[in-house]
Amino acid sequence: AVHRIAVIGGDGIGPEVIDQAIRAAEVAARKHDGADLQWAKLPWSTAYYKQHGRMLPEDGWDQLKAYEAILFGAVGDPSVPDKITVHELLLPMRRKYDQYVNLRPAYLFAGVPCPLAGKKPGEIDMLVYRENTEGEYAPVGGNLYPGTENQIAVQTGVFTWKGCERILRAAFEAARKRPRKKLTSITKSNAQVYGLGLWDDVFHAVRKDYTDVDSGSLLVDAAAMDFVRKPESFDVVVASNLFGDILTDLSAAVTGSIGLASSANINPTKKFPSMFEPVHGSAPDIAGKGIANPLAAVLSAALMLDHLGLAQSAAAVRAAVAHVLATGAVRTPDLGGSATTTQMGDAVVAALA
Amino acid sequence: AVHRIAVIGGDGIGPEVIDQAIRAAEVAARKHDGADLQWAKLPWSTAYYKQHGRMLPEDGWDQLKAYEAILFGAVGDPSVPDKITVHELLLPMRRKYDQYVNLRPAYLFAGVPCPLAGKKPGEIDMLVYRENTEGEYAPVGGNLYPGTENQIAVQTGVFTWKGCERILRAAFEAARKRPRKKLTSITKSNAQVYGLGLWDDVFHAVRKDYTDVDSGSLLVDAAAMDFVRKPESFDVVVASNLFGDILTDLSAAVTGSIGLASSANINPTKKFPSMFEPVHGSAPDIAGKGIANPLAAVLSAALMLDHLGLAQSAAAVRAAVAHVLATGAVRTPDLGGSATTTQMGDAVVAALA
Ligand SMILES: CC(C)[C@H](C(=O)O)[C@@H](O)C(=O)O
Ligand SMILES: CC(C)[C@H](C(=O)O)[C@@H](O)C(=O)O
Numbered sequence: 292a293v294h295r296i297a298v299i300g301g302d303g304i305g306p307e308v309i310d311q312a313i314r315a316a317e318v319a320a321r322k323h324d325g326a327d328l329q330w331a332k333l334p335w336s337t338a339y340y341k342q343h344g345r346m347l348p349e350d351g352w353d354q355l356k357a358y359e360a361i362l363f364g365a366v367g368d369p370s371v372p373d374k375i376t377v378h379e380l381l382l383p384m385r386r387k388y389d390q391y392v393n394l395r396p397a398y399l400f401a402g403v404p405c406p407l408a409g410k411k412p413g414e415i416d417m418l419v420y421r422e423n424t425e426g427e428y429a430p431v432g433g434n435l436y437p438g439t440e441n442q443i444a445v446q447t448g449v450f451t452w453k454g455c456e457r458i459l460r461a462a463f464e465a466a467r468k469r470p471r472k473k474l475t476s477i478t479k480s481n482a483q484v485y486g487l488g489l490w491d492d493v494f495h496a497v498r499k500d501y502t503d504v505d506s507g508s509l510l511v512d513a514a515a516m517d518f519v520r521k522p523e524s525f526d527v528v529v530a531s532n533l534f535g536d537i538l539t540d541l542s543a544a545v546t547g548s549i550g551l552a553s554s555a556n557i558n559p560t561k562k563f564p565s566m567f568e569p570v571h572g573s574a575p576d577i578a579g580k581g582i583a584n585p586l587a588a589v590l591s592a593a594l595m596l597d598h599l600g601l602a603q604s605a606a607a608v609r610a611a612v613a614h615v616l617a618t619g620a621v622r623t624p625d626l627g628g629s630a631t632t633t634q635m636g637d638a639v640v641a642a643l644a
Numbered sequence: 645a646v647h648r649i650a651v652i653g654g655d656g657i658g659p660e661v662i663d664q665a666i667r668a669a670e671v672a673a674r675k676h677d678g679a680d681l682q683w684a685k686l687p688w689s690t691a692y693y694k695q696h697g698r699m700l701p702e703d704g705w706d707q708l709k710a711y712e713a714i715l716f717g718a719v720g721d722p723s724v725p726d727k728i729t730v731h732e733l734l735l736p737m738r739r740k741y742d743q744y745v746n747l748r749p750a751y752l753f754a755g756v757p758c759p760l761a762g763k764k765p766g767e768i769d770m771l772v773y774r775e776n777t778e779g780e781y782a783p784v785g786g787n788l789y790p791g792t793e794n795q796i797a798v799q800t801g802v803f804t805w806k807g808c809e810r811i812l813r814a815a816f817e818a819a820r821k822r823p824r825k826k827l828t829s830i831t832k833s834n835a836q837v838y839g840l841g842l843w844d845d846v847f848h849a850v851r852k853d854y855t856d857v858d859s860g861s862l863l864v865d866a867a868a869m870d871f872v873r874k875p876e877s878f879d880v881v882v883a884s885n886l887f888g889d890i891l892t893d894l895s896a897a898v899t900g901s902i903g904l905a906s907s908a909n910i911n912p913t914k915k916f917p918s919m920f921e922p923v924h925g926s927a928p929d930i931a932g933k934g935i936a937n938p939l940a941a942v943l944s945a946a947l948m949l950d951h952l953g954l955a956q957s958a959a960a961v962r963a964a965v966a967h968v969l970a971t972g973a974v975r976t977p978d979l980g981g982s983a984t985t986t987q988m989g990d991a992v993v994a995a996l997a
Contacts, residue, residue, distance in 0.1 A: 446839030488800030
């Protein structure tokens with residue numbers, strides 16, 4: 292079968308890491324599922340913006356709908372405000388295509404130095420389900436008396452029953468399929484009684500349908516603490532947009548490197564394309580040096596293969612990454628080595644062959 | 645001199661740990677500053693609520709104004725919603741008395757097991773300045789179509805120029821007095837452009853007055869990661885109400901125990917009393933067992949002594965705590981030992997004597 296995938300490398304290290312992800316996914320898909328991946332590289336980025344005055348062409352959002360999936364690098368550049376790069380491409384994509392599930396696994400691979408004392412490989416193994424379309428990221432707010440000492444800014448988080456329910460159900464479904472069948476719902480409803488109070492109410496309604504899952508609630512501050520104290524106690528974690536953002540940088544940190552943190556922005560209805568991107572950003576400080584760790588992008592491509600129904604290829608990519616990390620011969624600087632982005636990609640491809 | 649202090653032990657382990665804090669503060673103040681601390685114990689708590697239908701008497705807020713400081717344990721009980729315990733006592737206190745500086749130090753003491761690999765005592769040493777009266781904790785929001793599938797909840801963060809400026813200035817003043825003179829301002833203004841966009845604008849305006857301070861901005865997700873990867877890189881950190889809450893549970897975790905995390909809720913104008921409380925909550929699971937670590941409360945009392953102008957006593961309490969932790973003979977369960985709350989208090993008092 293043929294799968295058509297849009298590739299938006301974006302800015303900074305985005306294109307560098309995505310190139311390696313493409314190689315790995317292609318080899319795996321052909322070998323393990325006999326599938327043919329076809330890539331359409333789209334130059335949408337800060338450079339594109341500087342030339343055209345917009346992050347993507349006028350019909351860009353329509354163009355993208357022709358693809359089954361989007362492989363995304365990163366956007367963001369010091370020379371252009373995030374209000375443009377992030378707010379005209381990444382964040383609207385999540386909402387326009389209703390990619391309401393942001394799945395971010397965190398796994399402590401063998402061979403990866405862990406900043407926490409005494410953790411064993413495989414001991415940290417969680418899936419964070421981050422709500423991806425509403426909540427604290429709603430583009431709702433404004434300013435009064437701007438630029439004066441009387442300035443007041445409001446930023447409104449908007450939570451809907453439907454929005455809370457669908458992410459909670461997605462997380463419960465995932466928990467049900469895992470050996471530990473455990474789910475932790477994160478809020479800060481002792482302080483944010485309206486928005487996250489609703490989340491808690493929906494949680495209590497939904498969990499009634501999942502009595503086989505060991506589910507509970509945790510406040511975000513306590514969760515942040517426990518991600519450090521006992522990350523092994525988490526299985527599936529479900530959180531709002533903002534808390535999911537914070538907690539997944541934390542889960543990346545405790546599993547060794549943001550250079551290994553992958554994510555899937557999924558529209559489960561498949562009405563619109565889903566998007567797959569490393570959790571890390573464009574990292575302008577190391578862009579162009581060829582030293583970025585491509586494994587977060589490679590693992591994001593594995594999540595994409597899963598979404599395309601190519602489960603064997605996805606598993607093969609993950610196994611190849613695990614193998615490369617375990618042998619430890621090839622390591623980018625974030626993992627304490629001096630390998631290049633391409634060498635790391637080569638190692639994955641070799642492990643797949 | 646005589647100092648009159650209101651004591652609200654509150655719920656759970658609150659009264660247990662506060663008792664030890666009182667002992668230590670009293671001994672230190674008498675010995676090192678010749679000061680006499682007079683304590684007025686107020687029974688305001690969940691038990692009080694169950695009896696009187698309110699968390700504090702009708703004139704409670706006026707009563708408290710007669711004191712120079714408030715030593716606070718914790719509120720919260722599984723049998724009563726946080727909407728009452730937290731929202732009718734703790735959170736309004738911070739706002740009513742305009743305690744806009746929430747100062748939360750995090751220090752890795754010798755003798756305390758650190759969950760991070762390879763950190764040395766003293767290597768982690770930060771002061772978090774948390775905005776304490778507005779932002780994401782503003783009691784602003786509501787619900788439409790409650791209890792139905794059409795429910796929509798909004799939670800509005802309210803940020804003012806004045807509110808941002810005063811906490812930023814307090815943090816810059818503190819940074820200026822520290823050897824490293826470093827300040828990190830935390831936002832998530834790439835996603836929350838209105839509220840935290842204002843914060844960033846004020847930060848850029850205020851830092852012009854502090855060119856002797858090495859100041860910079862960090863996104864909250866990156867900060868959470870760096871609190872794990874390189875906590876030693878932080879000196880003074882300044883954050884909004886919500887981000888300060890999350891990051892200080894994290895800074896407590898990386899410095900070994902929430903049982904050591906102290907806080908000061910300060911009104912720098914002294915127009916209203918300031919309040920001093922451990923960062924931990926009422927911990928119903930261990931309440932009444934006499935095993936809670938009182939050192940967070942003891943260190944909070946030290947912050948209170950500072951506020952009362954009893955700097956030598958404050959330093960003595962901190963030194964006593966450091967001594968007790970370093971010798972390691974007496975340790976509560978959170979630190980890996982089996983000492984009781986009282987034994988830990990005894991050890992501090994002995995070290996002070
Ligand atoms: C009880 C709760 C509302 C409170 C807060 O979030 O401020 C607590 O977590 C704290 O850190 O003091
Ligand atoms: C770029 C930024 C807005 C984004 C987010 O906060 O969602 C990023 O941090 C992420 O985690 O994907």
